[in-house]
Ligand SMILES: *[C@@H]1O[C@H](CO)[C@@H](O)[C@H](O)[C@H]1NC(C)=O
Ligand SMILES: *[C@@H]1O[C@H](CO)[C@@H](O)[C@H](O)[C@H]1NC(C)=O
Ligand SMILES: *[C@@H]1O[C@H](CO)[C@@H](O)[C@H](O)[C@H]1NC(C)=O
Ligand SMILES: *[C@@H]1O[C@H](CO)[C@@H](O)[C@H](O)[C@H]1NC(C)=O
């Protein structure tokens with residue numbers, strides 16, 4: 001019967017050609033007449049020869065006297081079934097006229113008699129009510145009238161259908177309540193009354209009437225009832241009462257053998273937490289559970305994690321108490337999880353990434369906090385986490401972990417994202433209320449040092465410069481500018497001599513080889529934010545560093561090697577090659593660099609430019625003349641490079657620098673006032689990142705070697721923002737921080753994620769270093785070999801002996817009590833509980849309060 005509609009017609013026509021007229025009042029005649037009157041056979045064609053019993057869709061008894069089966073599904077039959085046709089087939093057992101355009105039945109249809117076992121009229125246009133005559137079909141086993149327009153009440157006479165096993169009356173317009181007579185149909189295995197207009201209650205005795213019932217679908221009516229109506233349906237495996245008016249407790253529903261439970265969109269209420277304790281429900285059988293859109297309360301089932309075969313779970317839109325995310329790591333079969341509006345608090349557990357088959361995840365409208373970086377679910381297609389308090393950055397690299405993703409919604413959280421990574425359409429619908437993370441300065445003046453505004457002056461300078469240039473240009477045009485063009489030629493030649501202009505270029509450090517896959521070094525631009533007219537190219541980086549010669553290598557840091565060089569015009573820079581792990585496209589990386597370039601503060605090392613050389617992202621920073629705090633403070637001999645330090649290179653041109661350095665070193669080592677100045681500057685930088693940028697920037701790696709000293713001995717914090725942008729893969733390691741600076745919350749099993757307060761901890765350690773002159777780990781602490789700086793000093797402060805930790809070199813330089821005040825600030829910063837630590841803004845205030853007069 002797998003023929004299409006037109007195929008059937010064609011074959012039928014072929015058969016009819018060879019037939020002769022049927023004798024009147026035989027089954028053959030009735031069937032022929034039926035097809036003729038339903039418009040399938042034209043009247044001229046009634047020269048049919050063969051018996052209808054030879055037709056493929058007609059089944060006759062052994063003697064070929066009676067038709068016992070007729071299957072004309074999808075034949076295009078239309079209109080009312082005529083009198084004296086099918087209704088006369090007295091021995092008919094099976095009739096399938098489904099998927100036609102039949103609009104009504106003949107009155108003699110109900111005379112079909114007691115032989116009919118299966119009747120399928122589904123998917124037609126039958127209207128009117130179902131007469132009591134249906135009760136005539138005492139042998140009927142399967143009745144399918146679904147997808148019609150049948151209205152009125154179900155007749156009580158269904159009580160005669162004692163053999164009925166399958167009844168499908170769904171998608172009609174039946175009204176009234178389920179008739180009591182129904183309860184006599186004790187052979188029923190499957191009932192589908194869904195999508196009608198039935199109301200009233202489930203009749204008493206329903207649950208005991210159908211010992212064999214396996215499938216019950218009452219969805220989409222207005223039926224009243226409670227879960228107890230189903231207690232006793234011992235064979236039931238499928239229950240769908242979605243979209244009705246059931247109320248009370250759901251307890252009764254959870255019976256051992258059920259596999260599919262859909263109670264959604266009812267009025268169930270009460271706590272569901274005890275479902276396990278007083279029912280013998282077997283979670284391991286459960287495949288489908290939908291209890292969404294009720295008024296359930298309490299907490300989600302404690303035994304949920306035992307449902308190993310669960311594929312679909314929807315508990316959304318109830319009235320659950322505020323609760324932690326339920327244990328679901330064992331639900332390995334889960335494909336759909338909807339916990340929208342279930343009162344979830346806390347963070348999304350990492351175990352969610354064990355749900356490898358998950359395709360739909362809806363956690364919207366909860367109170368979830370923390371990042372969603374644990375969502376590494378390959379098959380996820382739909383993700384909705386809108387309306388929570390989730391944090392962190394939604395980057396394209398996060399979405400790369402979700403390759404199947406078709407629809408997502410991150411709206412109304414505390415997420416940040418970089419707008420350039422997403423289409424305008426996506427931004428409009430999926431990031432409502434999120435913050436563009438291409439960072440912009442909110443109010444630099446609040447956090448910066450008070451510097452007089454030179455804007456007017458600058459403008460005047462720029463205008464006059466432009467005029468001079470214009471004049472020079474005109475002069476050049478007029479006189480040919482010989483000398484200049486000669487210089488240009490000379491420069492070109494020297495470039496060619498110094499290095500080959502065509503790549504790819506490969507470079508080596510002790511630990512890394514990196515390759516810049518560029519074809520022509522002169523055509524890959526170097527973008528300098530403040531000097532857009534300079535037109536530098538990768539070739540200029542090559543010559544500035546003698547082809548990234550090891551002699552110019554300052555350090556090999558976490559992201560890759562850092563070189564020192566002079567760009568044309570004497571611009572002194574540190575060139576940082578971010579070798580490790582960025583998966584961003586060129587556009588994305590460029591956008592991120594531009595964002596970072598806009599972050600400016602007098603205590604931050606400024607990013608001055610960048611270059612995208614093949615896959616390499618190269619960051620260009622102002623060179624910091626006086627190295628970093630770690631080296632200065634702990635007085636490492638030159639040449640020992642434990643971390644990035646931009647001061648220990650060997651090709652120093654002017655020896656003046658070393659002299660200054662020594663003076664600075666001396667001051668740093670011996671005066672508290674100078675150390676205080678470094679602490680305050682560093683605090684200002686962090687306060688600016690935390691409170692002055694929108695969204696806030698978390699440094700993630702605050703340590704002495706991140707604090708540089710510029711040519712004026714002003715402290716400047718470096719490397720902000722890089723972890724976020726280029727960390728990818730490195731990010732977890734970055735998040736852990738550097739040894740000795742890691743806050744306690746990171747070493748717990750439920751490892752924390754970086755917050756402003758973890759930066760505060762790192763700052764506290766730096767402050768301890770400034771006060772004690774000792775390294776955070778591996779130094780000589782009087783309280784024992786295994787100790788570290790933080791636990792040693794904190795121990796002393798608790799015993800009121802903090803002053804004994806002060807670096808002997810500065811003890812005499814200032815009233816001891818003021819240094820002890822600083823110790824107390826560091827003590828607060830290194831509190832075990834992040835919430836006990838002050839904010840960087842508060843720390844700036846505290847440090848200013850104890851500012852030595854000399855430096856005001
Ligand atoms: C029977 O019908 C076919 C076509 O429908 C026609 O070709 C044929 O001549 C008819 N035979 C008689 C005896 O009418
Ligand atoms: C009735 O026919 C339709 C269409 O052919 C079919 O999908 C449905 O399963 C049939 N009903 C029963 C109860 O077999
Ligand atoms: C059920 O609906 C019918 C109309 O379809 C209405 O007359 C009857 O009062 C309703 N019964 C109940 C119990 O709501
Ligand atoms: C229950 O019925 C509703 C309404 O028709 C439907 O959306 C839902 O998919 C059904 N549930 C199951 C498990 O079939």
Ligand SMILES: *[C@@H]1O[C@H](CO)[C@@H](O)[C@H](O)[C@H]1NC(C)=O
Nearest residue numbers: 224225226245246247248249
């Ligand atoms: C459930 O609804 C029925 C009728 O709609 C009502 O009489 C009964 O009190 C309700 N039960 C509960 C527990 O709300």
Ligand SMILES: *[C@@H]1O[C@H](CO)[C@@H](O)[C@H](O)[C@H]1NC(C)=O
Nearest residue numbers: 249250251252274277278279
């Ligand atoms: C389940 O137990 C609770 C108390 O533990 C009781 O209030 C409730 O009626 C019980 N439910 C069923 C269906 O037995």
Ligand SMILES: *[C@@H]1O[C@H](CO)[C@@H](O)[C@H](O)[C@H]1NC(C)=O
Nearest residue numbers: 303304305306307327329330
């Ligand atoms: C989760 O599965 C493991 C292994 O199958 C089992 O040992 C553990 O008891 C299960 N946990 C729960 C809560 O069912």
Ligand SMILES: *[C@@H]1O[C@H](CO)[C@@H](O)[C@H](O)[C@H]1NC(C)=O
Nearest residue numbers: 292293316317338340360362
């Ligand atoms: C989650 O369930 C709610 C309530 O039924 C529904 O509105 C929402 O569309 C569901 N989410 C998804 C992604 O299916």
Ligand SMILES: *[C@@H]1O[C@H](CO)[C@@H](O)[C@H](O)[C@H]1NC(C)=O
Nearest residue numbers: 365366367368387388389390
């Ligand atoms: C998010 O957190 C803020 C402050 O803690 C709170 O006022 C707000 O209600 C929270 N929003 C949600 C959806 O939990």
Ligand SMILES: *[C@@H]1O[C@H](CO)[C@@H](O)[C@H](O)[C@H]1NC(C)=O
Nearest residue numbers: 368369370389390391413414
């Ligand atoms: C989320 O952001 C809002 C407004 O920016 C803030 O009030 C709230 O405290 C933040 N919540 C969390 C949990 O970070």
Ligand SMILES: *[C@@H]1O[C@H](CO)[C@@H](O)[C@H](O)[C@H]1NC(C)=O
Nearest residue numbers: 386387409411412429430432
């Ligand atoms: C995302 O969620 C918000 C808040 O519920 C809603 O306004 C917005 O329409 C949703 N966007 C999409 C694409 O579903």
